[in-house]
Amino acid sequence: MKYKSVFDIIGPIMIGPSSSHTAGAARIGRVARSLFNREPKWAKVSFYGSFAQTYRGHGTDVAIIGGLLDYDTFDERIIDSIQLAKKNGMEIEFIKEEAIPNHPNTARVKIGDDHGELELVGISIGGGKIEITELDGFELRLSGNHPAILIVHNDKYGTIANVSNILAKYLINIGHMEVARKEVGKQALMTIEVDENIDHSVLAELEKLENIIRVKKIVD
Known part of the structure; x- marks a missing residue:
């Protein structure tokens, strides 16, 4: 993989220990929120690969939920995002999957409310960069870094x-x-x-x- 600048290596300004496991995860959640166009009432997040092994220690869980609350990677509220989401009435479930993914940092995010649902698969490819590889059953490649x-x-x-x-x-x-x-x-x-x-x-x-x-x- 080629990097355009040093910021692609060290990652963006962020809360958390890892650009891949924290900043990338927050962006996956935020893309889901952007597509859903509102705060969901429930969220079911499945972690695969290294995400599944380290999501608590690296803050991947709070980062995903922070993204669903529309918090940017540097927003200090990410640390308390799970509590804040539950305070807003969001029901949250995390699932540690055993299946071997195509990429080690993979999350499947399913969200919804009384008016609809959305499901996407995102991978964190390093330096805070992501790709969305599936949306509601469609395969795609979306970086999340451009309009x-x-x-x-x-x-x-x-x-x-x-x-x-x-x-x-x-x-x-x-x-x-x-x-x-x-x-x-x-x-x-x-x-x-x-x-x-x-x-x-x-x-x-x-x-x-x-x-x-x-x-x-x-x-x-």
Whole structure:
């Protein structure tokens, strides 16, 4: 893996002993919160690999919950995040999984409330950087380090081109883009990382396109 700067090695400004186990975990939780767009009423977090072995000692548990509360990596409230979440009425369950993951620092986060649920798998790849590898059953690769939009759509001809045309119209540059689908002709997930935050008016225009089911934004 190549690092662009010394900060990629030592990690971000953070609370906790480990950029991988603490800062990365907080970012995984915060991406889940961003996608869910509200504080969940319950959270079930499964830890795999080294996360499962050391999550208490390295603060991975409080970091994940801190992210779900929308705390940044340097927020001192992360230390007390579990107590603060429970005070808000959040039910929390941690599960130590025995399965061997593809990456040692892997967490599956399932959250929800009376209005819906969300499930994602995230890995902490070092220096506080993360990748989201699964979202509600769709395989993807999302870094969480750039503004991004996730578009659930019908797997129909021309849908990707229509989305790209709107982004081009507003001079929005695409840094990374991929599409995942569970079955040909059914629902698909478009993941687009861009160079700048996208205005809500652009998201509204995307939502009006034919075959678009849902549009979600992640802000860096």
